[in-house]
Amino acid sequence: xxxxxxxxxxxxxxxxxxxxxxxxxxxxxxxxxxxxxxxxxxxxxxxxxxxxxxxxxxxxxxxxxxxxxxxxxxxxxxxxxxxxxxxxxxxxxxxxxxxxxxxxxxxxxxxxxxxxxxxxxxxxxxxxxxxxxxxxxxxxxxxxxxxxxxxxxxxxxxxxxxxxxxxxxxxxxxxxxxxxxxxxxxxxxxxxxxxxxxxxxxxx
Amino acid sequence: xxxxxxxxxxxxxxxxxxxxxxxxxxxxxxxxxxxxxxxxxxxxxxxxxxxxxxxxxxxxxxxxxxxxxxxxxxxxxxxxxxxxxxxxxxxxxxxxxxxxxxxxxxxxxxxxxxxxxxxxxxxxxxxxxxxxxxxxxxxxxxxxxxxxxxxxxxxxxxxxxxxxxxxxxxxxxxxxxxxxxxxxxxxxxxx
Numbered sequence: 321x322x323x324x325x326x327x328x329x330x331x332x333x334x335x336x337x338x339x340x341x342x343x344x345x346x347x348x349x350x351x352x353x354x355x356x357x358x359x360x361x362x363x364x365x366x367x368x369x370x371x372x373x374x375x376x377x378x379x380x381x382x383x384x385x386x387x388x389x390x391x392x393x394x395x396x397x398x399x400x401x402x403x404x405x406x407x408x409x410x411x412x413x414x415x416x417x418x419x420x421x422x423x424x425x426x427x428x429x430x431x432x433x434x435x436x437x438x439x440x441x442x443x444x445x446x447x448x449x450x451x452x453x454x455x456x457x458x459x460x461x462x463x464x465x466x467x468x469x470x471x472x473x474x475x476x477x478x479x480x481x482x483x484x485x486x487x488x489x490x491x492x493x494x495x496x497x498x499x500x501x502x503x504x505x506x507x508x509x510x511x512x513x514x515x516x517x518x519x520x521x522x523x524x
Numbered sequence: 525x526x527x528x529x530x531x532x533x534x535x536x537x538x539x540x541x542x543x544x545x546x547x548x549x550x551x552x553x554x555x556x557x558x559x560x561x562x563x564x565x566x567x568x569x570x571x572x573x574x575x576x577x578x579x580x581x582x583x584x585x586x587x588x589x590x591x592x593x594x595x596x597x598x599x600x601x602x603x604x605x606x607x608x609x610x611x612x613x614x615x616x617x618x619x620x621x622x623x624x625x626x627x628x629x630x631x632x633x634x635x636x637x638x639x640x641x642x643x644x645x646x647x648x649x650x651x652x653x654x655x656x657x658x659x660x661x662x663x664x665x666x667x668x669x670x671x672x673x674x675x676x677x678x679x680x681x682x683x684x685x686x687x688x689x690x691x692x693x694x695x696x697x698x699x700x701x702x703x704x705x706x707x708x709x710x711x712x713x714x715x
Contacts, residue, residue, distance in 0.1 A: 360646075389535045398536060405543040409550050416557040419565065426643075498647040 331456040338460025344437045345468025346517035351437035356506040365473035367421045369466025375406045377458035383446035384454035399442045407433045476500045573626035573636045574598040574607045585712045605629045614701030617693045619643035637661040649694030669703045
């Protein structure tokens, strides 16, 4: 009997791949809008990452549970409805328990509904795989996304505010690079990080 | 025909109902907390602006066009009105600017300004949040309308507000909003 190509622990595979090898930010270049918009500081970036993980895991599980019942031509509608429900719940939770973060993130929390990462994973993974695999895929991709956001935000906050998570870190005479707060700085940081990650990912 | 329709859509409709109900449940649970947060934020701002006031009474009134709006009268321990806190709104460079203005009981000086909501450009209009610009509104006389100047001395407490360098539109929007709000309040409290 030929060597079976299916790995012994598929769920673990999905989880680990989401962290780096198939990183949403550095490899798939998906969900770029919040990556550029909310990474001016570390705290909002992590909050956004946590919200995406919550929505991704919940929506992956629900989509996977209903994958046999959803009609082919209605699946986009069903996915969007599922995602919108969980994003709204996440929005309410933020408004209730983290109001300053909710204000800081502003319109970007409702915009998670149209984040391509979530609907992409629903289509590529949750719609085809079982619940266990979808659950871990959600965590892996979500954490990978958060890692990408955190990398961007650390650099930008360090240079734009001289601080990390609000705590001043740079030396006293440091002049803030205001451009890092603006979209131009976001694109610059992303470009450099993409170049670096391409270099290291290609070495394989 | 109907059966074909139902066969295709029953699941979507059932899911809609379930999702709708879960959202209603979450909203019901959290609504109070969310409104409480908004009120807390407002109360904190008001306490910072008018430290002499022990309590704030919410009042509402209608202006000449019949539009209703809300303001707060701050009173001290003896029940005397020490000042008013009211909202000022205006179109800034990027988006609507919402401010909280505090004036003394005789509506003759401003007791300060708090920025509630602004989306102006960081490094330019966003600098209105800094004390350099915002502090000009403290103790400034409002017998007549406030004006904007491009250069001047920020520390002199007069009607002239020195704009943020490179952010004229934002600065003018703030002053215009404040002036309009003061006008409106005068109409309401008759001072």
